[in-house]
Amino acid sequence: DIQMTQSPSFLSTSVGDRVTITCRASRSIITSLNWYQQKPGQAPKLLIYTASNLQSGVPSRFSGSGSGTEFTLTISSLQPEDFATYYCQQSYSDPTFGQGTRLDIK
């Protein structure tokens, strides 16, 4: 299995902050990397697919980049509704997820 490691696991942030979450793969996955947002009691929601493609309906403050083994999700200016847990997921082989990054209000 390809292991996915996110950092940080937890981030205390404020509205308006620029936030960057990193996801590292145990071996190259080219650009087969997706990002999801999950709020308590809800199913995950797709934000970014294939490393940098914004899913329809997702605000443009979300962006993704990277290739190979290192990827980032950036939120340019954090909004109140963005406080949630974020997961990366590789689709290069049988799917695996990062452990999640929880954004909390400072």
Added chain:
Amino acid sequence: QVHLVQSGAAVRQPGSSVKVSCKASGGTFTSYGISWVRQAPGQGLEWMGRIIPRLDMATYAQKFLDRVTITVDKSTSTVFMDLRSLRFEDTAVYYCAAVPVAGSRFFDPWGQGTLVTVFS
């Protein structure tokens, strides 16, 4: 776009089995694969397996190979996930999620989730 609705919560005893359903509506059912992903309380996401309804072909994560079966009833656009020999650690929310058959392989949309509690 396809919409996925799952069956309701279930409580089972250790050693028993549970069958969770995922009914698709809208969209083109045969354009998607359906995966199952579970989430234990307070934990992350874990992929269990998938089925491609058009081919009636299922594949499973190694961890679940001997305990899970994913099937499809194409007449009702419903996918089923059967998990056997339940253990306390199988207590989790189980999600189905659609994956495009062609192109990028991401999970979208997701079902609402089904809580399975293993309790003696």
